[in-house]
Amino acid sequence: MKILERWSSISAERRALIAQVARYGIVGLGIxxxxxxxxxxxxxxxxxxSQIANGAGYGVAVMLGYVLHNRITFRDAKRPTSTAAHATRGVKFVAVSLLSLALNALWVWLCVSWRGWPTWTPIPGMLFITPGIVFVLNRQWVFGER
Structure with missing residues (x-):
C-alpha cells in the first residue's frame, strides 16, 4: 500500500519521466x-x-534505435509529425548516435587497444556510461517536445 501511496503522491510529470526512463532502459538495454x-x-x-566490429554493431544499433525509441521510449512526446520534422529528428538522432559511436570507440580503444585487455572489457562502458549520456541528449534534443 505504501508503494501505491508514494506513487500517487508523485506529480504526473515526474511519473511520466519515470516511465520514460524505464522504457528507455528496457529498449536501450536491448539495443x-x-x-x-x-x-x-x-x-x-x-x-x-575491434573498431570495425564496433562500427558494424553501431550500424545495426542506429537503425533499431531510431525506430524503437521513436515508437516506444519517446512515444508520449508531443512533437511535429511532418516529413520535414521527421527528417530533422532523424538527422539529430544520427548525430547523437555518432557521439555514441565515438564513446563506444573510446571504451574499445582504452580497454583493448591501449590497455591490451580482453575484448569483453569495453562492454561495461557501452552498457552503462554511453546510454546515460545518450538518453539525456535524445530526450532533450532529438525526441523532446517542441
Missing amino acids: TLVQAAIYWILATWAHWH
Missing part, C-alpha cells in the same frame, strides 16, 4: 546488447579489428 553482441562476436570469433 545495446545487440550492438555489444555483434561487436563481441565479430571481434572475438570472426577476428575482425
